[in-house]
Amino acid sequence: MSSSSQDRTVDVIIIGAGPTGENVADRAVQGGLTAAIVERELVGGECSYWACMPTKALLRDAAALRAAKALPAAGKAITGTLDAEAVFARRDQFTSGWKDAGQVEWLTGAGITLVRGHGRITGTRTVTVTDSDGTTTNLQARQAVVIATGTSALTPPVPGLDEADPWTNREAAAATSVPDRLAIIGGGVVGVEMATAFSALGSQVTLISRSRLLAGVEEFAGEHVADALRTYGVSVLLDRDASEVRRDDTGEVHLTLSDGAEVTADEVLVATGRVPNTKDLGLEHVGLTPGKWLAVDDALAVVDDSGRLEDGWLYAAGDINHRALLTHHGKYQARALGDLIAARARGEEPDLSTWGRHAATADERAVTQVIFTDPEVVAVGHTAASAEAAGIEVGVVDYDLGSIAGASLHADGYRGQARMVIDEQRKVLVGFTAVGPDISELLHAATIAIVGEVPLDRLWHAVPAYPTISEIWLRLLETAGRDR
Numbered sequence: 001m002s003s004s005s006q007d008r009t010v011d012v013i014i015i016g017a018g019p020t021g022e023n024v025a026d027r028a029v030q031g032g033l034t035a036a037i038v039e040r041e042l043v044g045g046e047c048s049y050w051a052c053m054p055t056k057a058l059l060r061d062a063a064a065l066r067a068a069k070a071l072p073a074a075g076k077a078i079t080g081t082l083d084a085e086a087v088f089a090r091r092d093q094f095t096s097g098w099k100d101a102g103q104v105e106w107l108t109g110a111g112i113t114l115v116r117g118h119g120r121i122t123g124t125r126t127v128t129v130t131d132s133d134g135t136t137t138n139l140q141a142r143q144a145v146v147i148a149t150g151t152s153a154l155t156p157p158v159p160g161l162d163e164a165d166p167w168t169n170r171e172a173a174a175a176t177s178v179p180d181r182l183a184i185i186g187g188g189v190v191g192v193e194m195a196t197a198f199s200a201l202g203s204q205v206t207l208i209s210r211s212r213l214l215a216g217v218e219e220f221a222g223e224h225v226a227d228a229l230r231t232y233g234v235s236v237l238l239d240r241d242a243s244e245v246r247r248d249d250t251g252e253v254h255l256t257l258s259d260g261a262e263v264t265a266d267e268v269l270v271a272t273g274r275v276p277n278t279k280d281l282g283l284e285h286v287g288l289t290p291g292k293w294l295a296v297d298d299a300l301a302v303v304d305d306s307g308r309l310e311d312g313w314l315y316a317a318g319d320i321n322h323r324a325l326l327t328h329h330g331k332y333q334a335r336a337l338g339d340l341i342a343a344r345a346r347g348e349e350p351d352l353s354t355w356g357r358h359a360a361t362a363d364e365r366a367v368t369q370v371i372f373t374d375p376e377v378v379a380v381g382h383t384a385a386s387a388e389a390a391g392i393e394v395g396v397v398d399y400d401l402g403s404i405a406g407a408s409l410h411a412d413g414y415r416g417q418a419r420m421v422i423d424e425q426r427k428v429l430v431g432f433t434a435v436g437p438d439i440s441e442l443l444h445a446a447t448i449a450i451v452g453e454v455p456l457d458r459l460w461h462a463v464p465a466y467p468t469i470s471e472i473w474l475r476l477l478e479t480a481g482r483d484r
């Protein structure tokens, strides 16, 4: 093992080349700074290779097939089942066979320096990178160090689980065969999306959830998803935990649940949340505790219990700051932060006012999410419960999505529901959730209404085209009443 060492100085060092890190670096370079990005695995991060893109590729064929089956004539034309090999082959195109040459080319083209290896903070504005053959590079930042190291799968301390060699999101996203029986622990977003994908690919899926499904969104959305999963043959077990797991000599996995029930499967997928990649990051050198999420201020500068850390050279963006574990919010933070670091380097005060250029206000007011189940779930901003908890005078308006003309044209037996959450004092929308087939593109209209704080009176003038599913907006407004 060689262990030579070299030194480099740049304006900004970013640790982690996931979607967040890439975008911080890009904005900083566009702002006139030099940037080095440190990556220990693949440029593109979890999202590109083991999360967003491959899992959505696993889901897409099943969604197209279901959409056709929901129409009598098109449905008659379907004579076969999903070809799992072809689904995996298409997924492989999206991960480029787990090679990052394309993303490296983009980085280089954007003028960003890539340093491969594991990065650790070793002092003020200093990062030491150790590559796979032990060579170290000492990076010094003139302006800032940004931590964008993302997360890994959390494996709960269930007796026998580790020894049973469970799948995490990585094995599920990169699967090359379909297990006959798949048990999934966790009824959050990963659990329900993977139950949808693998049941469509032919697995007999058992989904074990300690609470209702999709506890982070409005209850009705999780109920629609649970009903649909059951109709697709998934065994949905709610309000139960796995209390013991054992893989026997034949390779079968046996799960004992908290109510004493037994589940037997060929693979078990753990989908119980994420842990921050902060364990081996040198955080002790700046007085922080390794292994924890990183708290940040409005400027995304890392803070400790006593306020901003040192003189504010250390920032954290994306999953690692636990604001919103979503790629698009990581990238949103990244755009604000890259611009902020460049502004501070020019001696300018950043604009951290609400909705200001360098503020990530949407993380607090308008987190957007699409859950690619069947039916799909879209959500932005508050749920009724979170709005109430935030002290808002809440108005809730529900409407049956299936009774919209566009929805009934879209598919026979269309089922769905939509809810808008209103701030009754300000007469603006503060939340929107819907569940129904093929509604992912419905989300952005709600996002614009919330971010733009469009008065309800004015929303009446946003005329949805007939006969589209977007007419849900008209029905929600009519239900709310024009003189509300």
Ligand SMILES: Cc1cc2nc3c(=O)[nH]c(=O)nc-3n(C[C@H](O)[C@H](O)[C@H](O)COP(=O)(O)OP(=O)(O)OC[C@H]3O[C@@H](n4cnc5c(N)ncnc54)[C@H](O)[C@@H]3O)c2cc1C
Residues within 6 Å of the ligand: 015, 016, 017, 018, 019, 020, 021, 038, 039, 040, 041, 042, 043, 044, 045, 046, 047, 048, 050, 051, 052, 053, 055, 056, 117, 118, 119, 120, 148, 149, 150, 151, 169, 173, 190, 277, 280, 281, 317, 318, 319, 320, 324, 325, 326, 327, 328, 329, 330
């Ligand atoms: C199964 C699954 C599906 C998902 N689907 C979606 C979706 O459809 N839409 C969506 O918006 N979000 C989705 N997410 C969430 C999304 O993946 C994350 O929000 C996103 O990847 C966060 O980006 P990031 O750049 O902050 O971190 P990551 O993508 O995790 O990237 C962090 C990078 O840092 C590197 N790194 C870590 N430590 C070091 C170190 N010490 N030195 C050098 N490099 C290091 C890692 O190797 C990694 O490449 C999904 C998550 C999962 C698990």
Ligand SMILES: NC(=O)c1ccc[n+]([C@@H]2O[C@H](COP(=O)([O-])OP(=O)(O)OC[C@H]3O[C@@H](n4cnc5c(N)ncnc54)[C@H](O)[C@@H]3O)[C@@H](O)[C@H]2O)c1
Residues within 6 Å of the ligand: 156, 157, 185, 186, 187, 188, 189, 190, 191, 193, 208, 209, 210, 211, 214, 215, 240, 241, 242, 271, 272, 273, 274, 325, 326, 369, 370, 371, 372
């Ligand atoms: N389409 C998307 O936008 C998308 C898709 C997948 C993941 N993601 C993001 O990735 C993140 C991780 O997803 P996730 O599903 O792993 O986490 P999650 O937090 O959404 O769900 C984890 C679930 O596991 C349960 N759980 C925790 N410990 C458990 C235990 N010991 N036994 C049984 N259940 C347990 C929790 O109660 C929760 O319901 C989420 O924040 C999500 O937003 C987004």
